[in-house]
Amino acid sequence: MNFTAANKVIIQGIIEPLGASYAPLMQAYGTTVVAGISPGYGGRSLAGIPVFDMVEQALPSVGAIDTSVIFSAPYAVLDAALEAIAAGVRKIVLVTQGIPPLDMVHLIRTAEATETLIVGPDSPGIIVPNQLLLGIHPPDLYRPGSVGLISRNGTLTYEIAWSLTQAGLGQSIAVSIGGDAIVGSTFPQWLQILDEDDQTDVIVLVGEIGGDSEEIAAHHIAEAIEKPVVAYVAGRSAPRDRRMGHAGAIIESQATDFGPDVGTAESKIAALKRAGVPVADRPSEIPEIVKSLLQQPVKKAV
Amino acid sequence: MNFTAANKVIIQGIIEPLGASYAPLMQAYGTTVVAGISPGYGGRSLAGIPVFDMVEQALPSVGAIDTSVIFSAPYAVLDAALEAIAAGVRKIVLVTQGIPPLDMVHLIRTAEATETLIVGPDSPGIIVPNQLLLGIHPPDLYRPGSVGLISRNGTLTYEIAWSLTQAGLGQSIAVSIGGDAIVGSTFPQWLQILDEDDQTDVIVLVGEIGGDSEEIAAHHIAEAIEKPVVAYVAGRSAPRDRRMGHAGAIIESQATDFGPDVGTAESKIAALKRAGVPVADRPSEIPEIVKSLLQQPVKKAV
Amino acid sequence: MDLLEYQAKELFRGVGIPVPPSQRIDRPADLKSLAIPYPIALKSQVYIGGRGRLGGVRLVSNTIDAIAAAHTIFNLPIMGELPKVLLAEAKFDSKQELYLAVVLNRSIRRPVLLGSAQGGVDVQTAIAQMQQIVVDQEFSPFYARRLALKMGLKGNLLNVVTDVIERMYGLFLSQDLDLVEINPLAVNAEGDVMALDGKVTVNDAALGRHAALAALDTRSTQGATPHKPALARLPEVLSTVDPDGQIGILANGAGLTMATMDLLCQAGGKPINFLNIGGETHSDALPETLCQRLEQGLELLTRNKQIKVVLINIVSGTLSCDRVAESISKFLQRPISIVKPVGPVKDEIRLSRVKPLPTLVVRLVGSQFQDAKATLAKTPTILVEDLDKAIAQALTLVRNRDT
């Protein structure tokens, strides 16, 4: 998995408000944005980026496309992503929130069959500081460095990146897998990618209540990850069963009346600790723990 | 592609009238029928063949299954075939006629993705004389030999097999690709299989009016087939646009008012002749032509 | 099964494809309570295309003209077909007319989307501009967009037409259609679109799972009996191949029936009727059923007083020769009174029974041939083993009976 400024990137939904605001920012940051896609707007351009009606129309002029960042309206995202896959795009970042879950199920099935990486939805995307912005991370808060940051939220990710940056700890990459109930790429996938990434020395994992991603991540860390991991889990004080704004924060149960303890902050923190992962009590604690881990020798492969 | 008595075969829809009649005949002919499948009838047996509710239930006791012959009712065929594919079966013969075409489109897409051979629907299936019966060919009319018989109809295939048998010309294999509008395996696929088959010296292709399979077959023969081919096309005298009993006999046009000449007997016969294929005027002429071809040296590879 | 225009448009309306306000007219007087404003188009609801050229569509501006036009159209056969219903439809001012269709392509085994930027009555121009997109994987709207782009559409019209195609595909898939066609899809000066004419063909094999569509069959004399994927009914009336013919053909399976007829024609014979009693691949097929169909088929063919010879060609794995022979023998021995009629028995048919039966030339391939031979030896039928000889025999018999 390589994410560099050499990646050829398109922006689908480039005329949506969010897409139109971030397209020039992504480009200004050094991302090679070769085309924007918005059906019905073909022939125009936005911040110098040529706009096409379809992904495949861009291919003759720009060649193979590595990545698409999708800002389309929620009900148009599935089709946009399938269109990108049909045009040979194999990395897709879904920024848009509120995609119907069954659209995601359909998309994930197709992504699996075509070996396409789907990041998101409801995700600020990926940033490789000073190299590449695939989404809406605020670049000012990030600096290049060796901390790999993986989260499933948006502004809390910025908060933690900023606390690292302020402490002099730059980031090799920051990625949010997205806050909606059904997301494409998972914590274990990204843990694996960062474990194998030469630029990353330590991994910060930012979780929150709801779902079982942190429990699964903890299991994966214990089994397969060699680099040190620091975690933080938001939502210790959250009232149970209250919506905090996105589905990740609903403590869900499998079906009516079948609710195990999975999903609570306690369950997640306990699982991470059992896996040997230090869990910060507050965001500002993360840089201290990262520093202490960087001074320890890296776990050896067994 | 090997079709021998060693093939492990299941019969789906074994309690349907047609399935129940032919299961014992297939078995008596030497086909290794290891299980019958009919939902709701699991636990029974038919002619000594154990019946299961699902294909996957049979796996622990019979091991991997090579082929399924499906006799299920038309609207149950798609599900039965998908179930067989999910259970690892990669050769499927659909005997049943009248499967809705869009069910076939769905099945063919899945078959392509899983590299599954689908023969039929509306097909008497495959017979390898004295070895294997996968379907409803009347065994009495066939004898082992070196003529490969490919058709898209039922009883006319028997007629021609019988005329070959009576003339002392046995068959290496006989297969009907099926009479419905949308079928799985095609003439070119079978021409290729028989061209590569050591047991086959000459190929008899039996077509009929409707669709463009004969035209496509003619093209394929000219391009890629080395063994001699003899053809017969039924329907020279058929009134245009009259239903003869199955969809293959409707001279179809792409959409309203867009009807080319493709599909008529004239078009098919002309295409075959252009490809150098002798076309018999009547079934009884076929054995004579086959004999004359067998006396000629085989075309050399270019 | 084809739908009439007004039925197709009901389906379009149901999935949100824009169609003009319209009203079904069962008799001219219905126009007195017309709920749509004039001018309107009055359109003959027939299954045959090209009614516009033949006077089946009229534009009218007031009730008096409308009633007069309706009278005319109700009495105007289009290629022999009289409308039972008219459609009164609001006028739509079109600036551009597109052609759109979704159809199954049997040779690539996939649905295809067809579109032409030049739709309307001039079919040749539409064809010249026709674009095609194959829906090779599961449908997603981008296939529709791909077609719209290929048609040369841009801007808002690109999206509007994409949406119409998407809805057409939705119908196609959910209703098991063989064809859904809009011609023209009109575009007005404001960029709004409207389906002005539509054609829908429902797949017959799938009708059993679409009760609402099956109920739209206005042509079935069986009425609204539920279609089910059972053995197809034998036709009630056989169509005539050669009106001067004297030979009837009865065979099993479409290919075999055609081959038999081909042989007869090649030998100079004139078949008047042919009947395929059905192949062997129906999941419900039992020997009993096939025998029954054989007897019903003989009954049907022998009703035709013009037939001198019936050529029976049965090649079967399901049905042994002796069972075929027994059925034939049973048919010949039946007392007329106990024959279960296939349709309502008319006097004319009863009358025909007293006429001598045509000669039956029987050709059989299958098991138990010797038993069949013994059975048929006791009947006036002529059993021939070889197909070419059976054809020759039938021809000789006709000539002999003629003279």
Next chain:
Amino acid sequence: MDLLEYQAKELFRGVGIPVPPSQRIDRPADLKSLAIPYPIALKSQVYIGGRGRLGGVRLVSNTIDAIAAAHTIFNLPIMGELPKVLLAEAKFDSKQELYLAVVLNRSIRRPVLLGSAQGGVDVQTAIAQMQQIVVDQEFSPFYARRLALKMGLKGNLLNVVTDVIERMYGLFLSQDLDLVEINPLAVNAEGDVMALDGKVTVNDAALGRHAALAALDTRSTQGATPHKPALARLPEVLSTVDPDGQIGILANGAGLTMATMDLLCQAGGKPINFLNIGGETHSDALPETLCQRLEQGLELLTRNKQIKVVLINIVSGTLSCDRVAESISKFLQRPISIVKPVGPVKDEIRLSRVKPLPTLVVRLVGSQFQDAKATLAKTPTILVEDLDKAIAQALTLVRNRDT
């Protein structure tokens, strides 16, 4: 969005899942014109489960008893919820009760089918017997059959239950449901099945494409306004975290809001309300929209007279710090009369305006921080750069205002 039982059963009926004959009862008098025969069950239509144990379901055998029971149920709150409607339903004699559900499993990112041969009110037994099938590829009925088999069903019941699961899945997929549950699916002595109770949860994000379902929302005070996937509305009333609390939290994004509240609680603070004005990943999100939501959020929080301090924590890429500062400044300067109320303005709220506003502790991360600092310097707000310090500041202020 949850549906009430009678709404769920309407959906079931629509797709051919058998449900008992039933009638919606809006008031006890409706029982006088009951069209189903006694005995019937009268069932409280509330969103909360377990109504049976709490007296929300009664079996009655005649009109007098029915009306009396209806009066009782209409006045019986189930866990605080009073029914607006009852369901009168024909009795069905069950020999066996099954549990069936289709639900989305977010961690495997696939729908799963759940089934237990021991359904009914005893949930623990149902769970002990629960079987699960993952629908990993496109659904086909064999997935349903796989579940039915795993549940231990045989013979005709296997096929009947497979068919019910298939129809449940059809609903799940076509209506974008989070959950469709039948408990119990009753089986009678003849082997017929009947869905005696059902639960359907519609996915909120998908409601915008299911107008018919959105119209079933009986709880929305907005009435039947079309749901669309726009920025979620802010809540009209904030829920209370700690009734003794004096601090309100306003942040952007769910994770950040939770983290801020966690910090406050860990430091011994008592938040009474929290408000997430929304993250940054909405395709319609513009700085203007976010500023508007910030101002609306402040309006909402400051309505609560108990709040002494509002802690604002905004970390944003979309919104520069100076724009946040301007919004806060604008909010503080607004004349009360021109503030556009979010809901109907009650006198009580107008009254609260004359009270001094709570102190605003503002913590900002983003671009243009210095400009924000300059803007806020002219206001009575307290700007803190560091999050931990902002928390400490808020706590100090509450203590000071307390004393």
